[in-house]
Amino acid sequence: MDRYSRQQLFAPIGERGQQSIREKHVLLIGAGALGAANAETLVRAGIGKITIVDRDYVEWSNLQRQQLYTEEDAAKRLPKAIAASVHLRAINSDVVVEPIVADADARLIEHIVGRHRPDVIIDSTDNFDVRMIINDVSQKYDVPWIYGACVGSYGLSYVVIPNETPCLRCLLEDVPFGVATCDTAGIISPVVHMVVAHQTAEALKICVHAQVNRKLVSFDTWHGQYHMIDVHKLKKDDCPSCGPKRTYPALQYENETKFAVLCGRETVQIRPAHRGEREWTTLLSFLTKRGIQVEQNDYLFSFTVNSHRFVVFSDGRVLIHGTNDVQEAKRLYYQYLG
């Protein structure tokens, strides 16, 4: 067991902790920058099993920060879950790596968590629709999850322990939408690693049954800021995800963001789960900074990226012209509109 000797020498883990890590199952949602780094750290640490869900494939623009992938993966356009599992098995053959190439929707996440009861869910997604689903599934099946996100040089992380800490819905009254994304504001690799350092440290603590950090951690690696906030006061008694009268809104079909192909028009229509007036100023300024021309009237605005035209109505409804493929539309939608 020389392989894990240095980790076992670390007193809070020890030999017993290492044995405990070997018996744990992690569910990783998303295999982009956060996902790749989370997976590599946990696989090297000797986790028992890791299930990786991702719908995307490896592209050249991923290689700058998505540490598991190679030029060959991008050239072959390998699905991220598959490419990740090949590299992870080469790193540590002791670990059971289960790739799932699929869209992480409510049904799939609930199926995996309900059937396999992972010990912890790690969020490595790029949007809040999926995070709210993870948040509800975590509460329903009593499985902790670890939020992590970053844009630019800014990142944050938070651990949700059902029945103990406030859940993500307690902290957020609305789903952030049209705010900065990695495709509008950019992203540098150091902040990815800082988020992942927090997520994996907390995951290891859960694996060895140590006390997790209950504070919301946020930082900016470029501007040298770091802060922790005690959020326990924000736990809401009437929260529909974790309160006594919970309804798990993100698991209900009517609350899903819906993607539909408009036949014969090379267009996919997106109806977001969260209706209502949106604040688009940030998005519009990012698009303008990137040299993307935006046309606007009182009811909608539109812009074109590569061959895809986005039309965004004031109620949040979006049309993406130039594709009939729902998965591609999904990727574009979350890339540009968050």
Added chain:
Amino acid sequence: MRCIINGEMIDLPAHIRTVAQLLQHFRIHEKIAIVEVNANIIMKEKYEHTAIADGDRIEIVHFVGGG
């Protein structure tokens, strides 16, 4: 007025007197931000009525979705 915001001393225009106005000034959507003034977390429904004063140490955490 000068406040320490996320660790940096910042001069604020005179018309900014409350947490709600501060968030508006930085164009941060109220519902997706968590604000601490002098290490006290401020409940969202109190943003409009929470005054800020010269020398306050303010932390603004906003949620992002990338990853």
